[in-house]
Amino acid sequence: VFDAPIDLSDLPGYQAATASRPRTAFLGRCSTKDNQDPRSSLAGQLADASLLLGPGEVFVAHFWDVESGMLGLDERSQICAEDYARLGVPVPRDGGLGELLEAVERGEVDRVACERIGRVARDMLPSLQIERHLLSRGVPIDCANEPQGGMTTGRLTTRRSAQMQAEIGRHELMEMSMRGQRQHAANGYRHGPPCYGYIAELDPDAPPPAGRFGERRPKMRLALHPDGRRADTVSQVFGMRRLERLGDREIARRLARDLDLHPLAEGQAMWCGRQVRRMLAQPKYTGYQVYGRRAGRQRRERPTPISAWVWSRRPAHPAIVTVEEWHQTQLVAAQLRASRSTGWDRVHAAAAARGIALLPVRENETHTVFLAGDRQIVLPRGGLPPVVADEVIALLEAGR
CATH class of the missing domain: 3.30.920 (Metal Transport, Frataxin; Chain A)
Structure with a gap:
């Protein structure tokens, strides 16, 4: 207490300090709807964040997203409002993280409350960037799982530790997920959409996943497309490159001359050099399942070294070309x-x-x-x- 030694309330200009009630906004996030139930998760986050409100205080706005916290700041809040409405989350929504930042810029929010700092972002750097950006506008972030009151150092110790643990947990989840993906491919199960000449079919002999909750994803393998012309087309394309040493565009022009023998894939408008190039580089035509040819997320994917690819332990589906033919084709392409x-x-x-x-x-x-x-x-x-x-x-x- 730092009061004056005598009563000074009779002095001109004296005014008792009154605390104004801040305009507090709720910020929430949960992972994709396949990994978490957003209805229960966000409702629980709101209930915990409400403990930060004073008597009679309510949230002036609710901002939340259903997306991965591993996304970059420029990739957040991309889902449209119609998709969110179909989720049936019992929490009103005034937008996501992007809309919260816009509301702060307009001066409509004085404080942000959330369940824990990991809901802002899983990685430490974007979490710190958002926290610093809001503080530069005079808007603090309060978390329900952090100590309230007392000294700033105590809250910072808890928060920085939580941010570090969130990022470490993110990498741990990615490591376990990648381990599972590699084993999935090594056992010959399908990754991604079937390439031209194949379809995906359920594997009736696959063991059911143990200890999983929610909807189970079936194990699938590749099978030859019912239209045998497609497998013949793939074989001929490899032959034109390997034996005749033709370029991508010339092969595409040959295919386009007779669409009855070389049918287009669903949604394909015409044969082009890019499609031929992708077909010739696809190792799955050897009958082996291959995973990890590209690394990264979405538009930032980059090729990985061939030595880092994951091949199935044995042939996993019918082959259209032999491994030796595929290998020779890659050598001709490089030449x-x-x-x-x-x-x-x-x-x-x-x-x-x-x-x-x-x-x-x-x-x-x-x-x-x-x-x-x-x-x-x-x-x-x-x-x-x-x-x-x-x-x-x-x-x-x-x-x-």
């Missing part, structure tokens, strides 16, 4: 990529030696028109085959 790159390098080197700059002036889906001095040269887009490179170099050397 074609190297030769095309070398072709462009040789052409540019020949032009530079004669003081000529190859300048692209226009292009379409298949070719690009280059201005070379006072001449125009039409070259295929993408890679440059060695034969074409030799012809262009001969023209440049002849001065024509």
